[in-house]
């Protein structure tokens with residue numbers, strides 16, 4: 001093609017206006033992504049190698065072994081799917097639901113809604129149980145619904161990032177087994193940060209993301225499934241209606257054969273190996289304790305400044321705190337001020353909680369005392385500037 005034929009936006013003169021890619025420095029204390037660990041960034045910047053190179057194949061095995069430790073499971077099929085958390089979420093629906101099959105979804109926030117939307121797109125017979133955004137289900141409520149509705153799959157979000165609720169999961173796996181139902185858990189905001197015991201809690205299927213507890217950029221979604229799930233997959237009567245996320249095809253690459261399926265995002269896999277290695281080095285229980293301790297420090301600090309938290313302490317989520325915006329405060333103004341003047345991101349409320357709460361995340365590398373102190377100090381000194389009434393105190 002001659003230069004004269006290039007469309008104007010792409011001609012040489014216009015392109016020369018672009019400077020080198022620049023991204024401002026940010027401390028990400030919102031719902032995610034969280035900052036990546038410096039060692040993860042180093043791994044990410046290594047030169048790519050082939051996705052079938054023996055060095056890469058050995059790295060894949062490391063990632064799987066480290067993921068099994070972080071998930072606390074022995075599942076053969078444990079892998080980082082290409083794509084963000086929603087990719088493995090969709091894989092969990094696309095592979096395990098056939099048209100007309102019953103799925104029961106316990107919805108208590110935005111991400112429960114996403115599961116409902118996905119399941120209906122795959123033509124599942126979807127039943128929903130609901131809780132207000134800010135509450136958790138009791139074990140009895142879930143048991144009753146599974147026993148009466150008899151679904152093929154029961155799905156629930158462990159850590160609801162929209163409301164800041166941590167859902168207790170203990171005992172649900174037994175109920176699912178007794179009722180011949182698969183237990184599916186969204187662990188996007190809990191993996192690598194909060195206690196999560198896939199084998200012990202009898203979770204059959206779970207998915208997560210790379211950009212929160214694992215201190216990596218977004219781009220991979222860890223997934224794990226046990227033998228019960230493998231059996232269900234192999235007894236499908238119809239083809240999985242999504243080629244990219246078909247686990248029987250992915251199994252040929254991440255299972256023993258290492259046969260090409262799609263070009264793996266190799267650098268993201270370098271990154272996740274490093275993020276998982278850092279967790280293993282610190283020790284999973286230490287990682288969980290660190291997240292709990294820093295969250296408590298944040299909660300106490302906010303309360304002592306007069307702020308109210310949206311979720312009761314019994315099921316408050318340590319990785320994501322929903323803080324009520326006081327009635328006399330310009331919530332967006334304060335959030336934007338933190339970003340523009342201090343480089344700190346906190347999140348808006350989502351869906352039902354839009355305009356009512358800020359969402360503060362302490363996840364992975366970012367869960368540290370120094371970040372909590374920095375944010376509390378800004379709530380103390382800056383928030384009063386966003387009072388709608390001059391004399392307001394919080």
Ligand SMILES: Cc1ncc(COP(=O)(O)O)c(C=O)c1O
Pocket residue numbers: 031032084085086087089111157159160161162186188189209218
């Ligand atoms: C609980 C939960 N589930 C699913 C997702 C979707 O993940 P992603 O945005 O990485 O696709 C998110 C995103 O933050 C989430 O918080």
